[in-house]
Amino acid sequence: MENKTHISSYESHGRVLISLLLLTMLSVLVTWMEFGVFTIAVALTVASVKAFIVLTWFMHLKFESNFIRWMVAGVFVLFTLVLIITFIDYFFR
Amino acid sequence: MSKNEKYSHESYLEYQGKYKGIWGWLFSTDHKRIGLLYLYSIAFFFVVAAILGLLIRIELIAPGPTIMDAQTYNGLFTVHGIIMIFIVVIPGLGAVFGNFFLPIMIGAKDVAFPRLNLLSWYIFILGAILAVASQFAGGGAPDTGWTFYVPYSSTSSTNVIFALTAAFILGFSSILTGINFIVTIHRLRAPGMGWFKMPLFPWSLYATAWIQVLATPIVGITLLMVIAERVLQIGFFDPALGGDPLLFQHLFWIYSHPAVYIMILPAMGVVTEIFPTFSQKPVFGYGAIVISSIAIAAVGYFVWGHHMFTTGISYWSRWFFSFLTFIVAIPSAIKVFNWISTMYGGSIDLKTPLLYAISFIFLFMIGGFTGLTLGALATNVHLHDTSFVVAHFHYIIFGGMGFAFFAGIHYWYPKMYGRMYNIKLANIAWGVLFTGFNVLYFPLFIIGIQGMPRRYFDYLEQFHTGHFISTIGAIILIIGIFMMLFNLIYYRHRGAVAPSNPWKGVTLEWQIESPPTHENFEEIPEIKTPPYLFKKES
Numbered sequence: 327m328e329n330k331t332h333i334s335s336y337e338s339h340g341r342v343l344i345s346l347l348l349l350t351m352l353s354v355l356v357t358w359m360e361f362g363v364f365t366i367a368v369a370l371t372v373a374s375v376k377a378f379i380v381l382t383w384f385m386h387l388k389f390e391s392n393f394i395r396w397m398v399a400g401v402f403v404l405f406t407l408v409l410i411i412t413f414i415d416y417f418f419r
Numbered sequence: 420m421s422k423n424e425k426y427s428h429e430s431y432l433e434y435q436g437k438y439k440g441i442w443g444w445l446f447s448t449d450h451k452r453i454g455l456l457y458l459y460s461i462a463f464f465f466v467v468a469a470i471l472g473l474l475i476r477i478e479l480i481a482p483g484p485t486i487m488d489a490q491t492y493n494g495l496f497t498v499h500g501i502i503m504i505f506i507v508v509i510p511g512l513g514a515v516f517g518n519f520f521l522p523i524m525i526g527a528k529d530v531a532f533p534r535l536n537l538l539s540w541y542i543f544i545l546g547a548i549l550a551v552a553s554q555f556a557g558g559g560a561p562d563t564g565w566t567f568y569v570p571y572s573s574t575s576s577t578n579v580i581f582a583l584t585a586a587f588i589l590g591f592s593s594i595l596t597g598i599n600f601i602v603t604i605h606r607l608r609a610p611g612m613g614w615f616k617m618p619l620f621p622w623s624l625y626a627t628a629w630i631q632v633l634a635t636p637i638v639g640i641t642l643l644m645v646i647a648e649r650v651l652q653i654g655f656f657d658p659a660l661g662g663d664p665l666l667f668q669h670l671f672w673i674y675s676h677p678a679v680y681i682m683i684l685p686a687m688g689v690v691t692e693i694f695p696t697f698s699q700k701p702v703f704g705y706g707a708i709v710i711s712s713i714a715i716a717a718v719g720y721f722v723w724g725h726h727m728f729t730t731g732i733s734y735w736s737r738w739f740f741s742f743l744t745f746i747v748a749i750p751s752a753i754k755v756f757n758w759i760s761t762m763y764g765g766s767i768d769l770k771t772p773l774l775y776a777i778s779f780i781f782l783f784m785i786g787g788f789t790g791l792t793l794g795a796l797a798t799n800v801h802l803h804d805t806s807f808v809v810a811h812f813h814y815i816i817f818g819g820m821g822f823a824f825f826a827g828i829h830y831w832y833p834k835m836y837g838r839m840y841n842i843k844l845a846n847i848a849w850g851v852l853f854t855g856f857n858v859l860y861f862p863l864f865i866i867g868i869q870g871m872p873r874r875y876f877d878y879l880e881q882f883h884t885g886h887f888i889s890t891i892g893a894i895i896l897i898i899g900i901f902m903m904l905f906n907l908i909y910y911r912h913r914g915a916v917a918p919s920n921p922w923k924g925v926t927l928e929w930q931i932e933s934p935p936t937h938e939n940f941e942e943i944p945e946i947k948t949p950p951y952l953f954k955k956e957s
Contacts, residue, residue, distance in 0.1 A: 404633060404720065411721055411739065412669050418733035 334383055342383045349376045363417075370409070374402075426837050426916055430934040448533035449937060454519030455835070456540050458828075461507055461515060462904075464547055468502035469900060471495050476859070476893035479886045482878055489876040494560025494577070496874060498553070501565045501582055505589045506547045508820050509678055512685035513631075514543070514596060516827050517624045519835060521600060523928045524618050526609025526946065528938045531602040539595040546588035553581035564874060566675070569656035569667045573648045580649060583642045590639040593681075597631030600624050609927075611946035615709070618926045618950040619702065622709050623688025626716040630677045630684075634720070638674030641667065665730055672723035680719040682816060683783075684712060686823030687754055690776040693830050694758050696924040697773040698765025701951040704757040711750035711757075718747045728799045737796055744794035751787055755780060770922070771845040775826030778853050782818025786811055789864065804874075807867025810860045818856065825852070825903065832907065833917030837934040840910040848906060852899030858892030926950055 353372050361368050381387045387395060431451045438446045444456065475495050478485050487495070518536065522529050530536050554560045561582040563572040572579050604625050608617065644655045645667070654660030656667040695702045702708065724732060724740030758780060767773070789811040792798050802808065833839055863871075866885035871878060878886065920929040931939060 401633060407721065408673060411724075411736075412673075414739055415665070415669070415724070415732045415736040418735045419731070 334386075338383060342379055345379055346376055349379075426932065426934070428932050428936060430837060430932065431937050432836075432934055434937040436937075446537070448529070448537050450518050450522050450529050450533065450536060451835075451935060453536050453540055454515050454517075457510065457514040457518060457543070460540075460544060460547065461511055464502050464506045464551075466900075466904075467551070468499050468507060469897065471499040471502070473893050473897050475499060476890040478876070479878070480890040481887070482880060482883060484877075490559070490562065492876045493562035493874075494554065497561050497564050497582070498550070501550050501553075501561075501586065502547075503816075504565050504678075505586050506543075506550060508682045508816055510543060510589075510593060510596070511682070511820060511824055512689060512827065513600070513624055513627055513681070514540075515824075516620070516689065516831065517596070517600060517685060520831065520928055521603060521621055521624055522607065523931065523935060523939050524621050524926055525604065525607060525612060526927055526940065526944045527603065527607035528940065528943070530599050531606055532599050535595055536599055539592045539599070542588060542595070543592035546585045546592060549581060549588060550585035553578040553585060556581055566671060567642065567645060568671075569645060569648070569662070569664050570658065572645055573657045580646055583646050587639050587642045590635045590642075593631045594635045597628040597635070600628040601632065604628075609944050609946050615706070616946055616949055619691040619705070619708055619712075620685070620688035623684045623691070623712050626712040627681050627684045630681050630716055630720070634674045634677040634681075637670060638678075641670040641674070644670075665727070665732065668727050668730060669723070672726045676723040676726065677716075677720050679815065680715055682820040684715060686779065686820045687712070689823045689827040689830070690758065690779050691754075692924075692926065693772050693776040693826055694761040695951045695953075696830075696922050697768045697770060697776075698762045699768070699923060699953050700761060700765035701949075701953060702757065703760035703763075704753075705949070705951070707753055708757050711753040714750040715747060718743060718750070722747055722794075725794050725799070728796060729803045741794055741796050741799075745791065748787065748791060748794075755784065768922075770829075771840075771842055771849055772826050772830035772922070774846060774849045775822050775829060778849070779819060779822040779826060782814050782822060782856070786814030786816075786818055789814065802867060804872055805867035806863040806871045806873050809873045810863035810867060813860045813863075818860075825849075828907065830922070831928070833921045834928055834933050834935070836911055836914075837917050837932075838910055838912070838914035839917050839921065840906050840914055844906045845903065848899055848902035850899075851895060851902060855892050855894070855896030855899050859889050859896050860892070862886070862888045862892070925953055 349372055353369065353376075356368050356372065381398060387398060431449055434449075436443060436447065436449075444452055447453065474486070475492065478487055478492055478495075518530070556578050559577045561575070561577045561579045563575055563577075563579055563582075567579070567583060567586075572583075604617070604621060644653075647653050648655050648657055648660065648662065652660060654662040656662040656664050658664060691702060691708060722740055722743045724736055725744045728737050728741070758776075789807070793802055793808065793811060829840070829845060862885040866882045867873075869882065869885075871882045871885070917933045919931065919933045921933075922929070927944065928935075930944070
């Protein structure tokens with residue numbers, strides 16, 4: 327097991343904070359735009375980018391082993407599959 | 420050994436830590452004591468819910484009101500379902516036997532996060548108390564059924580919020596236990612215990628833990644959305660508020676179908692430990708069992724829509740979910756094949772744990788095949804919401820998880836308490852229980868096919884015979900349960916002292932004292948052989 331500690335710099339935390347704030351603003355802005363059937367896809371894309379940033383820097387996934395990264399990636403694959411399957415109902419109803 | 424002798428070592432039962440007496444239990448972070456805390460609390464709630472079930476059956480012994488009115492009946496079957504599903508069946512095997520035996524079976528001294536483990540139990544108790552309180556507080560017992568379907572659950576004047584909050588809290592306990600088990604298995608396996616040298620019960624817990632962690636948050640947030648809809652009038656699910664009721668069903672079953680696998684996978688794990696021990700033969704197809712556990716967990720995640728075939732979901736959805744439902748039967752059947760092959764040619768010792776394990780296969784097969792009947796689109800339309808479904812899921816959940824739990828408690832009881840129960844009485848109790856179970860649930864298949872709806876307080880005269888037989892079965896079943904409980908409780912202190920390995924098992928729990936010491940092992944064992952090597956092979 328690794329015993330190294332990884333402490334991100336204040337600068338990188340600051341960049342993440344600004345990115346999250348900008349993306350939150352984007353999340354609100356897109357609610358005023360009409361995307362039709364892609365409304366949910368757009369909202370989820372923005373949310374996914376935010377989740378990616380949080381996981382990578384704030385939750386230190388960037389510094390973890392590939393095994394842990396693949397496990398997290400697996401969760402995203404699962405989440406995507408669940409969404410796709412749910413929308414087989416909504417798109418073809 | 421005589422009855423009055425006592426084991427000579429200091430076990431976890433006598434160990435005095437920082438706290439004494441009852442506090443030594445309530446504040447203990449020992450995985451074994453926490454396992455027993457779960458056992459006693461789950462057993463208590465099981466008896467409560469079983470009695471509610473008996474009352475439901477007595478009400479249905481004849482058409483028309485018998486011992487209660489319709490609203491009380493609705494409340495009873497709802498609370499029966501909530502307690503059984505969320506408090507007994509979902510946590511049951513993992514929380515009790517997983518907590519007690521997972522660390523021992525992988526050669527560890529405890530789980531990875533012992534304090535989190537104790538916290539999980541407290542959260543569990545909080546949720547359980549709230550669930551039972553919902554029966555009595557303010558607006559009356561919730562009457563939505565355990566599935567909380569909207570729009571009714573967002574408009575019913577009964578204590579729905581209480582019950583929803585209870586289920587939400589119970590979900591947290593499940594998630595924390597799941598995380599604990601995943602980390603424990605990843606980090607605390609004994610030296611030399613590679614993934615494919617790990618016994619199969621821990622494997623089943625591992626597959627289950629992933630479902631707990633990944634699926635439970637979905638139902639948690641869904642139940643919160645129903646609360647938000649009721650309290651804040653936000654239109655998520657109620658069409659009157661602009662919501663979509665089918666969205667609730669999707670979200671609910673995205674969790675609640677995998678929850679069936681949270682129940683059944685550890686059950687399969689338990690019986691997979693029992694068959695080799697009582698056949699004195701290595702488990703047949705170790706790799707196939709591991710892979711089928713993972714396959715069940717993975718594919719089982721994507722079959723939730725088979726609960727919604729008649730709701731108006733799209734044709735392609737129905738096709739897809741029906742297809743996957745049939746696919747998930749394959750790994751389940753592989754396991755059955757492996758269990759039977761494990762017994763084939765073995766030196767079979769037909770003791771109580773094996774009786775329960777064999778009846779698990781029998782009942783699970785009936786539940787599984789009737790599941791395929793329900794998974795087929797055409798027959799589902801006819802059978803949906805009939806008592807056929809009630810019989811099917813009781814065969815899976817009670818016949819599967821319940822009988823595996825009884826198998827597990829009879830298998831590991833000598834290890835947990837260092838005492839033997841009365842085997843003859845245990846066998847008789849098994850016979851009564853097994854008979855009562857089938858007399859109770861099998862007639863429900865028949866009247867279900869004939870058109871008896873589920874959850875109905877009253878019924879037509881043509882269903883009377885089926886209901887009458889079923890109620891007789893319920894009474895036999897309850898007698899069997901109390902016989903079993905009497906045996907286990909009475910011989911807890913009076914039974915003969917158990918040797919460390921009464922069944923000649925080969926996994927690690929049988930290599931240590933009965934009951935185990937506080938830290939399980941004096942020295943962490945080094946694993947050099949596969950887990951199921953019996954004498955003639957080793």
